[in-house]
Amino acid sequence: MSAAxxxxxxxxxxxxxxxxxxxxxxxxxxxxxxxxxxxxxxGITNGALLALIALGYTMVYxxxxxxxxxxxxxxxxxxxxxxxxxxxxxxxxQSGVFAKxxxxxxxxxxxxxxxxxxxxxxxxxxxxxLRNAPPLAPLITAIGMSFILANLAQKIWGPSQVxxxxxxxxxxxxxxxxKDIVVIMVTxxxxxxxxxxxxxxxxxxxMRATAQDQxxxxxxxxxxxxxxxxxxxxxxxxxGASGVLYALVNTTTVWNAGFxxxxxxxxxxxxxxxxxxxxxxxxxxxxxxxxxxxxxxxxDRWTDxxxxxxxxxxxxxxxxxxxxxxxxTRA
Amino acid sequence: xxxxxGQAMLKLDAVEAWYGSIQALKGITLEVNEGEIxxxxxxxxxxxxxxxxxxxxxxxxxxxxxxxLGRDTAKISTQELVQMGMAQSPEGRRVFPKMTVLxxxxxxAFQREDQSEVASDIEDIYEMFPRxxxxxxxxxxxxxxxxxxxLAMGRALMARPRLLLLDEPSMGLAPLVIQQIFDIIxxxxxxxxxxxxxxxxANVALAISHRAYVLETGTVVLEGTGKELLASDAVRKAYLGx
Numbered sequence: 001m002s003a004a005x006x007x008x009x010x011x012x013x014x015x016x017x018x019x020x021x022x023x024x025x026x027x028x029x030x031x032x033x034x035x036x037x038x039x040x041x042x043g044i045t046n047g048a049l050l051a052l053i054a055l056g057y058t059m060v061y062x063x064x065x066x067x068x069x070x071x072x073x074x075x076x077x078x079x080x081x082x083x084x085x086x087x088x089x090x091x092x093x094q095s096g097v098f099a100k101x102x103x104x105x106x107x108x109x110x111x112x113x114x115x116x117x118x119x120x121x122x123x124x125x126x127x128x129x130l131r132n133a134p135p136l137a138p139l140i141t142a143i144g145m146s147f148i149l150a151n152l153a154q155k156i157w158g159p160s161q162v163x164x165x166x167x168x169x170x171x172x173x174x175x176x177x178x179k180d181i182v183v184i185m186v187t188x189x190x191x192x193x194x195x196x197x198x199x200x201x202x203x204x205x206x207m208r209a210t211a212q213d214q215x216x217x218x219x220x221x222x223x224x225x226x227x228x229x230x231x232x233x234x235x236x237x238x239x240g241a242s243g244v245l246y247a248l249v250n251t252t253t254v255w256n257a258g259f260x261x262x263x264x265x266x267x268x269x270x271x272x273x274x275x276x277x278x279x280x281x282x283x284x285x286x287x288x289x290x291x292x293x294x295x296x297x298x299x300d301r302w303t304d305x306x307x308x309x310x311x312x313x314x315x316x317x318x319x320x321x322x323x324x325x326x327x328x329t330r331a
Numbered sequence: 332x333x334x335x336x337g338q339a340m341l342k343l344d345a346v347e348a349w350y351g352s353i354q355a356l357k358g359i360t361l362e363v364n365e366g367e368i369x370x371x372x373x374x375x376x377x378x379x380x381x382x383x384x385x386x387x388x389x390x391x392x393x394x395x396x397x398x399x400l401g402r403d404t405a406k407i408s409t410q411e412l413v414q415m416g417m418a419q420s421p422e423g424r425r426v427f428p429k430m431t432v433l434x435x436x437x438x439x440a441f442q443r444e445d446q447s448e449v450a451s452d453i454e455d456i457y458e459m460f461p462r463x464x465x466x467x468x469x470x471x472x473x474x475x476x477x478x479x480x481x482l483a484m485g486r487a488l489m490a491r492p493r494l495l496l497l498d499e500p501s502m503g504l505a506p507l508v509i510q511q512i513f514d515i516i517x518x519x520x521x522x523x524x525x526x527x528x529x530x531x532x533a534n535v536a537l538a539i540s541h542r543a544y545v546l547e548t549g550t551v552v553l554e555g556t557g558k559e560l561l562a563s564d565a566v567r568k569a570y571l572g573x
Contacts, residue, residue, distance in 0.1 A: 221413030
């Protein structure tokens with residue numbers, strides 16, 4: 001059997017499996033529609049939060065082929081800074097709607113900028129000097145940066161869970177939690193904005209060109225270093241937003257919050273095809289939904305097993321991911 | 332070190348370049364005057380591509396001096412060189428594989444201030460390479476070698492260069508396509524662009540060059556007009572397979 005035939009068999013099996021999963025979901029949905037709708041919105045919310053992180057992984061990988069393990073901890077920093085800001089400003093669950101809304105908006109902006117700066121600084125300090133080193137060197141440095149950020153957070157905010165004032169509350173509109181609505185209202189414009197930026201602006205084009213061929217991009221007169229910084233900046237902005245939303249939705253955060261969410265987001269990026277922006281979003285939504293459905297229908301303790309089994313299966317059977325492009329370079 | 336022939340557009344004076352501990356250029360001296368087509372010929376590993384990279388600021392020379400438009404390029408970045416009218420079609424073409432032909436051409440104009448004139452310049456490129464017009468929505472990575480070479484040259488021309496660096500434009504192409512490409516190089520030069528051409532295919536390169544330099548293991552071993560070198564026994568033996 002040729003490689004192409006093998007891939008067809010694998011794809012068909014995958015599709016069959018997908019159909020089976022959809023069918024089972026359809027059955028459970030028919031049995032109890034309310035639970036299903038509830039789990040679906042939770043899944044989309046989780047997926048949206050993961051998408052914001054996954055994009056940072058995938059963009060950085062796309063441009064310098066580095067798995068930036070510290071990215072998850074930038075997200076965690078976002079959640080911690082958001083929490084700190086809310087607490088320092090004295091806003092609590094009892095505050096007025098206006099104060100709560102204002103702190104959410106201001107907090108998002110401040111934490112996004114702060115995380116963007118942290119991410120850019122990490123690149124400048126830790127990765128840029130290793131630009132021409134063997135790929136293992138920056139990878140290990142990334143893991144090191146991850147530890148540094150996590151331990152810094154542990155030093156500052158302590159080793160246990162830190163609670164975040166519940167500013168959004170548990171209300172719902174037409175059966176959808178307000179928390180889910182807030183997350184979607186923040187995430188959707190960010191995703192649209194990023195897509196627009198990358199496809200239409202001069203700097204966005206420079207990013208795509210640099211990702212495809214760094215040497216050729218330099219010849220075009222593109223400042224490759226600045227373009228890489230910009231990539232980290234954008235990734236940091238999104239991770240910051242995700243961190244604040246995470247803190248608000250879960251009303252708690254912790255110094256190692258980046259670890260598991262980072263792994264999930266990374267899995268999402270790989271699932272969608274690492275380097276592919278649309279893939280990262282779709283992968284993240286899938287992971288979010290799988291997380292929510294398996295928590296409701298399989299059992300909470302199986303969630304991680306399910307998700308990481310999917311990661312392994314993707315890596316084995318379709319290493320380029322669901323939307324990963326085949327190499328189309330030709331001599 | 333004197334600037335007796337101050338008219339030269341590009342001047343290399345005893346330029347040395349290293350890859351780690353390996354010396355690739357052992358003192359290259361050459362000159363390109365405005366309006367010329369100059370060829371660097373030589374076999375694999377002679378240092379032709381390294382010379383190009385060093386000229387374009389992609390590699391820093393360890394010794395020697397490069398002057399472009401009368402300025403020492405030691406402190407000038409590639410971006411600025413592009414703004415100063417130096418564009419390159421690199422070895423192996425290096426088109427952006429996942430971008431369309433049109434997007435690739437737009438990337439060529441990345442450093443230009445007058446973005447409003449880009450559209451009409453793209454039209455000019457399509458006139459020069461009708462093939463590219465037919466393929467304008469095609470992903471560049473899916474095109475044939477000849478088409479990619481046309482695109483790489485078109486992309487470089489989008490910068491409206493004063494000095495066009497062409498690195499191995501004939502590589503891997505069929506003789507008919509090579510002839511086509513070289514006819515266009517002559518045409519580009521006639522319209523006022525100075526051309527520095529790196530070629531292994533000495534025959535075609537020398538035929539269109541005003542002057543040429545023969546490189547061997549990082550040094551210039553011979554120089555002369557295209558005709559002189561075509562007639563030289565040494566060149567015929569070493570590079571023309573006779």
